[in-house]
Amino acid sequence: MNIEILRIGQRVLRDDRVTTHVALVARAFGASKIYMNEINPDIRDTINQINTTWGGKFEIEFITDWKNVINSKKNTSKIIHLTMYGENINEIQNDIQKEKEVLIVVGAEKVPRDAYDKADYNVSIGNQPHSEISALAILLDRIQNGVQFEKKFENSKRVIIPSKNGKNVI
Ligand code: SAM
Numbered sequence: 001m002n003i004e005i006l007r008i009g010q011r012v013l014r015d016d017r018v019t020t021h022v023a024l025v026a027r028a029f030g031a032s033k034i035y036m037n038e039i040n041p042d043i044r045d046t047i048n049q050i051n052t053t054w055g056g057k058f059e060i061e062f063i064t065d066w067k068n069v070i071n072s073k074k075n076t077s078k079i080i081h082l083t084m085y086g087e088n089i090n091e092i093q094n095d096i097q098k099e100k101e102v103l104i105v106v107g108a109e110k111v112p113r114d115a116y117d118k119a120d121y122n123v124s125i126g127n128q129p130h131s132e133i134s135a136l137a138i139l140l141d142r143i144q145n146g147v148q149f150e151k152k153f154e155n156s157k158r159v160i161i162p163s164k165n166g167k168n169v170i
Pocket of ligand 1: 081082083084085110124128135
């Protein structure tokens with residue numbers, strides 16, 4: 001499954017740390033790209049630095065209009081919008097696992113109504129409010145059944161050898 005992420009919505013105060021963590025989760029949990037409208041070059045530098053050290057080709061693209069991204073993907077990808085008001089992930093994960101290309105939409109504080117209407121799936125990770133970071137991580141794990149953690153990140157400077165006691169990095 002090819003997975004891309006679209007982060008939308010307005011915050012009263014921009015929160016670069018949360019945005020960076022959404023991107024880090026997307027990369028580490030097997031997505032290929034993130035689109036975002038919180039334009040801070042430091043976030044791109046951080047992600048590029050992580051790619052250089054830890055490998056892979058995860059992409060980040062700054063956008064001005066999130067609807068253009070959805071419209072351009074509508075014919076090739078299924079649009080999955082993460083919202084606490086959506087269908088329970090337990091009910092819908094088997095269907096999503098069969099998809100080949102998905103664009104996962106995560107919000108910030110306020111999500112426009114259009115996001116719900118344009119989605120093929122509105123999905124909740126429980127029906128309590130929590131965070132886009134946790135919602136994204138759980139969705140990515142459920143729809144890939146853990147295989148994302150077998151993925152090789154090519155051309156890395158460092159590789160971790162899992163260890164029972166201590167750090168083993170080559
Ligand atoms: N009222 C918002 C909502 O509709 O989910 C909560 C805003 S929350 C600070 C920011 C983002 O986290 C949401 O836009 C959504 O993508 C994600 N999120 C938070 N709780 C969630 C949940 N229980 N299920 C799915 N996504 C959730």
